[in-house]
Amino acid sequence: MNFGIVISYVIAAFLTITIITITYTVGFSNQEVTTTLMKKNHSQAIQQILINDVPKIGFKNMGIVEDMFITATTKKISFKADLDNDGDVEVIIWEYKPDKAPEHAKNPHVDTVTRTVDGVETDITVGITNFVIRYYDTYGSSTPMSTPISSSDYEDIVQIEFEMELQSDFSLNYRASDDDNYVTTSWRKRFSPVNLRPN
Amino acid sequence: MFAMIIVSTMALNANRFIQINNQTLIEGQLESQVVAYAQDIIEESRALAFDEETTYDNQGNSIVPVNIPTGFSFLGPDAGETDRTQYNDFDDYNGHEETVTINTVDYFVDVVVEYVETNDYETYTVAAGKSTLKRITVNIESNFLKKNIGGANTAYNFSFIRSYYAD
Numbered sequence: 001m002n003f004g005i006v007i008s009y010v011i012a013a014f015l016t017i018t019i020i021t022i023t024y025t026v027g028f029s030n031q032e033v034t035t036t037l038m039k040k041n042h043s044q045a046i047q048q049i050l051i052n053d054v055p056k057i058g059f060k061n062m063g064i065v066e067d068m069f070i071t072a073t074t075k076k077i078s079f080k081a082d083l084d085n086d087g088d089v090e091v092i093i094w095e096y097k098p099d100k101a102p103e104h105a106k107n108p109h110v111d112t113v114t115r116t117v118d119g120v121e122t123d124i125t126v127g128i129t130n131f132v133i134r135y136y137d138t139y140g141s142s143t144p145m146s147t148p149i150s151s152s153d154y155e156d157i158v159q160i161e162f163e164m165e166l167q168s169d170f171s172l173n174y175r176a177s178d179d180d181n182y183v184t185t186s187w188r189k190r191f192s193p194v195n196l197r198p199n
Numbered sequence: 200m201f202a203m204i205i206v207s208t209m210a211l212n213a214n215r216f217i218q219i220n221n222q223t224l225i226e227g228q229l230e231s232q233v234v235a236y237a238q239d240i241i242e243e244s245r246a247l248a249f250d251e252e253t254t255y256d257n258q259g260n261s262i263v264p265v266n267i268p269t270g271f272s273f274l275g276p277d278a279g280e281t282d283r284t285q286y287n288d289f290d291d292y293n294g295h296e297e298t299v300t301i302n303t304v305d306y307f308v309d310v311v312v313e314y315v316e317t318n319d320y321e322t323y324t325v326a327a328g329k330s331t332l333k334r335i336t337v338n339i340e341s342n343f344l345k346k347n348i349g350g351a352n353t354a355y356n357f358s359f360i361r362s363y364y365a366d
Binding site: 011015018019022025026029030032033036037040043044138139140141158159185186187188189190191192194197198 | 202203206209210213216217220221223224227228231232235236238239242243245246247259282283284286301302
């Protein structure tokens with residue numbers, strides 16, 4: 001066989017493999033970007049609800065709600081506030097349920113967070129894999145209060161920190177033999193609600 | 200030979216594209232945390248008294264200086280206030296610096312508080328003396344957030360102006 005033709009075939013095969021690899025890698029990267037953006041959107045949706053609820057702890061028209069906390073643990077917080085400023089004080093509960101996986105979840109790490117307002121419960125099932133609530137009795141402190149917080153210590157709380165982690169519902173593996181790799185996004189924020197100010 | 204040059208160029212472009220994708224992903228993730236942390240500090244500072252001279256007495260009443268604004272204190276932490284947990288007024292954060300680690304990423308934080316002019320509603324220039332407006336600016340940087348690869352860190356600045364009368 002003509003040596004030149006053989007070389008041509010080798011080069012053609014090499015170029016074909018290169019193009020296929022590039023196409024696959026770019027496609028995988030795009031998938032990563034899309035999945036990350038999706039998770040970030042989910043995370044922002046939860047952030048917005050938290051930012052709506054938490055700073056209003058203890059709020060009511062023309063005053064402050066007495067005994068604003070009902071429960072304060074690392075997985076559950078329940079408090080009173082007039083969320084919609086309609087004159088009625090609601091009871092709001094945020095609870096992380098690590099043992100309750102959403103029905104559709106393919107990712108085994110995904111759990112459920114529920115938000116309840118006056119008994120109306122909403123499941124948040126957008127890939128939450130961790131959700132921690134911390135309480136601080138001093139502004140800027142790096143040491144959270146020990147939980148669960150007893151009712152006699154509720155009035156010491158001045159800051160509340162939320163930390164959550166979300167993962168994609170499906171794994172993204174470059175190779176079929178790779179371990180399950182889920183796109184992860186996390187967020188941490190400490191709130192200093194007005195009605196928890198000591199003065 | 201020509202085909203190899205074309206494919207090589209494609210491969211290089213694809214690599215660049217993927218690198219930009221990854222950089223954008225990381226920036227997006229970290230920037231939301233930068234915003235959250237800056238808000239934490241601003242909210243925290245707002246929870247404190249406007250000035251050392253307007254802190255609260257034992258009955259929880261705010262003290263009012265005789266002369267406003269000349270009776271206000273100088274900016275920065277006061278005697279005995281060596282860390283953030285001891286700050287008791289808004290401007291104690293002036294000069295505050297810390298490195299905070301969130302999800303294994305280090306963020307370098309420094310805070311500036313200034314008196315600003317009360318009659319300059321467009322630019323809020325820094326006041327020569329004291330005034331009834333104070334501006335807090337939280338500056339945050341991270342080694343993972345750079346203007347260009349290998350370039351300087353991007354500086355994120357967040358400001359809030361607080362008025363003594365609108366407290």
